Amino acid sequence: EDKVVQSPLSLVVHEGDTVTLNCSYEVTNFRSLLWYKQEKKAPTFLFMLTSSGIEKKSGRLSSILDKKELFSILNITATQTGDSAIYLCAVAGTASKLTFGTGTRLQVTL
């Protein structure tokens, strides 16, 4: 059975801090790892990672995958209150089915 574990479960930081969110996985026939951000409604796509060691970057967010150690990290630099959300990690194994972790709830305070 595919499995995704995210840590920490929740995190409170001050605006301007840098945070690192972790995601480890066990999956049969790994295809890709995805990160989503969920505020009040539907999760929105952040990154898709398929190759080890290649950093994906979007503004203050970046992510990297280690397929040997079976984990990924999501970094957010210079955090803002608008970054407060649940961050979801998911892996795609067999076919198109995604297995999600429990998510990390990030709260950024002033």
Added chain:
Amino acid sequence: DVKVTQSSRYLVKRTGEKVFLECVQDMDHENMFWYRQDPGLGLRLIYFSYDVKMKEKGDIPEGYSVSREKKERFSLILESASTNQTSMYLCASSPWGGWGQGEYGYTFGSGTRLTVV
């Protein structure tokens, strides 16, 4: 703008009622999924479908059934709602084969928050 639309944002039902949650996508996607999301448990897959009239059980199908009579519509049915089915329900879709260049995994609906009393 492509969309996955869930018919209700909030729903309150009584124990024992039959409940229908509707999901419609306008992207001509083959794959559709129903998840429920609970605090501390993340998103758990209930059912998914790769094609019209086709369905597969996910990780927690007990107490649920689904219907996919048309490609764009995937319905989740709670035959006899119970209080432990109080949850946020998320529908998602994706193209056949998952995703390739330019594709981004799932597209999610906005969710239906179901309360069973």
